[in-house]
Each structure stands twice: as structure tokens, then as C-alpha cells.
Amino acid sequence: MSDKVLMKGNEAIGEAAILAGCRYYFGYPITPQSEIPAYLAKRMPELNGVFLQAESEVAAINMVYGASSAGARVMTSSSSPGVSLKQEGISYLAAAELPSVIVNVNRGGPGLGNIAPAQSDYYQSTRGGGHGDYRTPVLAPNSVQEIADLTMKSFEIADSHRTPVLILIDGVLGQMMEPVLLPQPVQYDPDSKAWALKGRGNRSKRNLTTTIFLDVDQLEEHDWHLYQKYQVITDEFEKGCWKDISCELHQVDDAEIVLVGYGIISRILKTVVEKCRKRGIKAGLVRPKTLWPFPSHVFADLAKKTKQILVVEMSTGQMVDDVKLAVNGQAPVYFFGRTGGNIPSSFEILNEIDKLVRPE
Secondary structure, X not given: OOOOEEEEHHHXXXXXXXXXXXXXXXXXXXXXXXXXXXXXXXXXXXXOOEEEXXXXXXXHHHHHHHHHHOOOOEEEEEOHHHHHHHHHHHHHHHHHOOOEEEEEEEEOOOXXXXXXXXXXXXXXXXXXXXXXXXXXXXXXXXXXXHHHHHHHHHHHHHHHHOXXXXXXXXXXXXXXXXXXXXXXXXXXXXXXXXXXXXXXXXXXXXXXOOOOOOOHHHHHXXXXXXXXXHXXXXXXXXXXXXXXXXXXXXXXXXXOEEEEOOOHHHHXXXXXXXXXXXXXXXXXXXXXXXXXXXXXXXXXXXXXXXXEEEEEEXXXXXXXXXXXXXXXXXXXXXXXXXXXXXXXXXXXXXXXXXXXXXXX
């Protein structure tokens, strides 16, 4: 077993992608994710891989389209406004069913905002983000170790379902350093994708990747095909096939108030739960690791036995909508958030909890 190494979250993404068999990276620098291209600019040439700093985010995502079409494991990364520029290309990737991994190290917005951490890209990430009817699986780690592990998992999901997969972290996780045990490398065969554009060879039928269907009935058929694929992904998720990356439950069995958060917020909330318990408040924590599909079944079950739910986000409130839909009125759902790059403190969250459990 290899020893743990001290790495930034952004660096762990780069190394884990390499261990997953990724040999193509196309990107463009933007804070707070610039360590990802900086790391891969050094590592890819060492492995006869391809690192290319494109002239723009738009160019980078279209290069991802080309490499994926040829059967490669490929990744790009950016931060909020840069990911916005990639949305047209992400829609193309989804429509053409091209597996790829896209990393968003979320920063403050809207607009250029600032370079501080945020969670205000939740809607964009979980609703597709670009045009048309499509979804992308979204993974949300909360530590450098999970960043490495879920980066490996993202390539597996992308290939098995022929879909782009999004990794959503915040600026804190991208910049923080922690010990990480790097996963074992996988043996990826780039010739394993029979649908890839590698020349006709002995095949009688040519391969084609396209996103244009001028006949309305053909496009409708394709849209329903994509919809059915997303249903398969959701069914797998709800049946426990993604159990290891679904969500974390912490002290929820007897919890009278359940706190909900992902990413860096979930780490703060775990501390809050312990402080609540010491004060005699029965608090618990639900941390979604996968944001789409959303672990709605977990919240539906918890709503039957808890008194109230408090969702905490670094936004004006986005994931809270999914929690409310999952709870379906069976328990009151409250929200507390900080935005603009501010991170809520445990003291602020405790104050909100006091207002709910000990009203004057």
C-alpha cells in the first residue's frame, strides 16, 4: 500500500484523473482552479499524454468533444464564469453521449464576482446548465481524499453511461492541503469503446457522433432516449448501486433537527452537530455526496421521524429546493446561507438552530 501524500485538492484532481487513465486535458486558467492545469501541464508530458491550454474555455470544451469522440478519457476544468462559457459544449457532449469529466471549482458570483469560495452554481450544475433536455451526474466531495476517490469514480460513471460527469467543489476544497492516499491506477483500454471514431476497420457500418437531428421526429426519439438513460441512472442510484457515493448520514437516528450541507459546509456542520449534542440538542447531519441524482429517498424517510430540517449553503438558497421537493411537506424545511464568498461560521449556524429549537 502506498503512503499518504500531502496535496492540494486541485492537485489531487489532476493526479486522480491520471490514475483513472485520463491522458488528455484541455483547459484555461482561472482562479481558484488554476493549480489543476498547472499540475497537469507538468504531469501529462511525463506520461506521453496531451496537455493543451486552449485559447478560451469555449475552445477547450470543444477539444474535449473531439478527444472523447475518438474514445479517449478526457477532462477539463474551470471555475464558475469559465464553466458558464463551456455550457454550449457540455450540451453537445450530453447530446452526442460522449463521456467526459468536467470540474467546477465554484467561486463567488454572479458575473465575475470574486475568487472566494461559493456554492452558487448548484442550479447550473444539477439542472444541466446548457440548452435542451439533458442532465449530468454531479459529484460533490468534501475532502482531498474524497476529491481523489470521486474523480476516479467520475470517469467510471462517464464511460458506463456515456455521459459527461461534473465534479463540483468550492474554492476552499480546491486550495486546502490534506494527506491523501492515492487510489490504485486503473488499466484503461482506449480501444474498448466500439462506438468511437477510430476508422471503419472491419466494421460494415460507420460510426457517427452528432447532435443535429433536422427531422423533428428523429430529435424527439433521441431526446426520449436520453431521458430513459437518465431514468436508468436515477434508478441505479435509488436502488443503492451508488451507495458508496450517495450521501453520508451522521447521528440522524434520534435527531430532532437534521442539518443538511455539502462540500466544505458539511465539515462545518459536523462540528455544529457535536456542539449541539453537548448542549442537549439532538442534531444530525445529512451530507449529499451526489447532487444529481439527488438522494431524495433519504430525505423522504427522514422527514417521517424528524421535527425539522435546516439546510445551510454558501448561496442565497438552491439545494434547499431539492430538499423541500424530497420532504414533500412532511417536515418543515428552513434555510440559512451566506453568499458573496462568505463562509458561515459554526457560531452563526448555532444561532439559527437556537431560533428553531428554542424559540422565545
